[in-house]
Amino acid sequence: MMSTRADRDGLHVVVVGATGNVGTSVVDALIADPGIGRITALARRAPTRTRDGVEFEPCDITADDLAPRVRGADVVIDLAWIFQPTHDPVTTWRNNVLGTLRLFAAVERERVPALLYSSSVGAYSPGPGRPVDEHWPTNGWPGAAYTREKAYLERCLDAFERRNGNTRVVRMRPGFIFKAGVAAEQRRLFAGPLVPGRFVRPERSPVLPDISGLRFQAVHSRDVAEAFRAATRLPVAGAFNIAAEPVIDIRVLAARFGSRPIPVPARLVRAGLAAAWGLHLVPASPDLFDAVLRLPLLDVSRAREVLGWSPSHSGVDAILEMLDGLQRGADTPTPPLQRRVPGGRWHELATGVGQRQ
Template identity: 40%
Template sequence: MRVVIVGATGNAGTALLRRLRNEPGVEVIGVARRLPEDGSPHAGLEWHSVDIGRDDAQARLTQIFAGVDAVVNLAWQIQPSHDARQLYRTNVLGSRTVFRAALRAGVGTLVQASSVGVYAPGPKWAYVKETWLRTGIPESSYSRHKALVERMLDEIESDHPTLRVVRLRPGLIFQRDAGTETGPLVPARLLRYGRVPVLPAHPGLRLQAVHADDLADAYLRVLRADVRGAFNIAAGPVLDPAALARAFHGVAVPVPGFALEGAAALSWLLRLQPVDRGWVRLALKAPLMCCDRAAEQLGWRPRTNAVSALHEAVAGLTERAGRAGQARRAGRPAGGPGWLSGVSRKV
């Protein structure tokens, strides 16, 4: 089976490459805007440098996709959050380009990285299935874009019934080496000390997460199985303010939602941090997901619980923050902004 991973150098992409590289009978081709550096564990694979937002991307991708069995689209851009046009160009128009190239190349399976962000506001003390309304959280551009991309997939499924289309909808994605999904939660500058003294507590701040390696296992199971449709992917337990306070050795302090949103909006406008109001709104309103379908149809169960995955991500961020501080003291480039260096990466 020949598989192309678009966005293969991102958070989920690196984990999926690890999972597939030595998988018997699987040949992996990586696509990313920036190719891995020499010495990377994945540098020996077949790689293609493509910016999916460029006008020539569809023709180039069609050639790359020719003769492959499956395309897994993981490409997504979170930063620069102040450039809405660029985000739309990559996330929505770029995804459409990937889909059109897959259709032109005659690919048999298309797997899309979706998200809990595709869902309309939902419960925080119950769990929704994959049939929950998919209108997103209007205040979040990330959520709106995820919903738009899934609508494209709906049309593709209707017009091309022989194409197998699968969407995975994970929560936050954690791993030690790449923590881009952690950006909306905590700044790396604080994590160089391994703690955040005070964290906001709100009833709506109940989030789900999954370790990147467990997510990669779900992608492999989708590629191996004859399944279609959407799958929620998350591990327990739910990450609430108390769990986050324990993980970051801090104290949870009650804060009203309007204060959280206002603080994010103001500091974002002042360019003090890269997280806009929409991320806070998404965290407060996104529902909790039921993952029974993944267990029943894929046989998928996470090996790492959400708290352990979070601790692993925090340890990795702390190490990177410490290395950045050493580099600054030595007069060398720090390798990233004060927030996690991976959060602005485009794949």
């Protein structure tokens, strides 16, 4: 029998969106795996520092010819996404949906054996108040661009799978993803300049706002990366929920910080957020806040049983690490994650320039 490239040299993995929150962790996980023979990292802007054993190629999924970039790959991991500008959903649609569909078409054209796609808890329909498994409907929340885009791409993957029965398709659906090195990006994407990192010190606050209906699951970026690494190596397919315990709400965090939770109606928070967003003072939209309030909780049993995956960090630990990163001004030397985006002024960041991975 003729040996394949994987038999001789290890798998060739192409990581699209390799310089972002999850991308940097996925690249680290793949580097540490002796079964991975070659790593090609694609992103629109070059990282500040290169990594040994990683071939970086500048690539814009909305415009560049993607077929040569994925040609000969054993696995393509699709992590490319932009969250901003929320005031211009056409721009995010062009990148997140149309750009991703161009990548899917390239994978199909080149007959890549495996496609691993980063979906999200945001793809799911509003939750029933109990953890849901991977069979829960993925119709998203129609009010927010992020959830609409994630849900739409789930339908596109359904069609892709029907056309490409020989391609192994994996859909990761993680909760909120944090690590220290993503603190600078998180502040830019969701808080803006009105929330300096050094002021994010909940442990010094005697009270914390307990927003009605707000609860979610968090997971560390390295744990998400481990799920991708496992799915790269194992002959698995289908969707996997990825999240850590415990379920997070303000009462959980208040207990950790020794603070007292003070009930705050969600409608008041939304009204304030809508006013600030309308004035371009914060980048996070009130529609995204609506979607977050409706997210289901995730049952991660399939990831544990099929991938052999379990998180090494609790959800609280992931959040605390990110908060510590905010206080220290932590970042990562890639354009999406570093504190200062080259050539970036705040009004450019607020409109989305420099946010694409």
